[in-house]
Amino acid sequence: MGYDKKIYAEAKRQLALRKQKAESGQKARHDEICLKFPEILRLEREMAKTGAEAVRAIGMGADAQKYIDEISAQNLRAQRLREKILTENGYDKDYLKVQYTCEKCRDTGLCGAYVCDCYNKLVKQIAFEELSRSSPMKLSTFESFKVKYYPDELDPTTGVVPREHMTNILHFCRLYAAKFSTDSQSLLMYGKTGLGKTHLSLAIAGEAVNKGFAVIYDSTPNIMNRLESEHFGRSSPGGDTLGMLSSCDLLILDDLGAEFQTSFTVSCLYNIVNNRLLSSLPTIISTNLDPRELEEKYTQRIASRFVGTYINLGFCGNDIRQIKK
DSSP states (O other): OOOOHHHHHHHHHHHHHHHHHHHHHHHHHHHHHHHHOHHHHHHHHHHHHHHHHHHHHGGGGGGHHHHHHHHHHHHHHHHHHHHHHHHHTTOOTTTTSOOOSOTTTTTSSEETTEEOHHHHHHHHHHHHHHHTTTOOGGGOOSTTOOGGGSOOSOBTTTTBOHHHHHHHHHHHHHHHHHTOOTTSOOEEEEOSTTSSHHHHHHHHHHHHHHTTOOEEEEEHHHHHHHHHHHHTTOSOTTOOHHHHHHHSSEEEEEEETOSOOOHHHHHHHHHHHHHHHHTTOOEEEEESSOHHHHHHHSOHHHHHHHHHHSEEEEOOSOOHHHHHO
């Protein structure tokens, strides 16, 4: 998967900051400990001296190994004494080690001649964040979703009490978020505008992000515009939005049906939905169209996937944004 050059540059910048933070943190802890316990500084000088002597001993011939064993034992005793001073005074024995985010590459992004997994993971994370940068995720939580705005009387059209129905949907979404994994089922949230579809989908996304999952959220019109720009060469080369949409842990397509529909956008939508179904990755789609209207607007092979394989959540009530005004 290819990304824009600025994504790789940002990953390298963040790795350098991680490394600098780890090493400066170690220096600060070391200065603190040596000030409190000067004996540790003496032990470390002894360890450095034995290390240098071990290097020099290599040229001693037959007697080298015996001497190296002696100074190695001396070095080990100094290390254990240092650990003892730390632990007896309430510190972890590894308190003076550099605490890298990734011990394998020591926050360099390289393990010998190979790129470390942590670097690839960071690149992917930055790319996902870049694609979802317009998300109002932090503003949408389960706690801020208020069922009091839904009517508490029977709706003769739907045959349900909106407040009770939406309370059940809220409970379902909370449970879905609490148990979320890449094996979770996909959701289709449909209903008229202003009923809280975006709010609950973003509340789920926020919980998934807090658990460390890679989440992409955006409106369907924005995503389709981006895909068109990449496909027809109107954006900088190196992007792979379709690849990211197909492989992220959770994809949220908001406002499906509001995009300008062409054969290209319909094809993209099918590829995204189908790729994620084949990979068993969850998708949340919110739309103002009901299942019948989706089938009329899109091909039957797309609509059947929404209706047949997604959990369908029908939202009801009155436009909350108008009520709040």
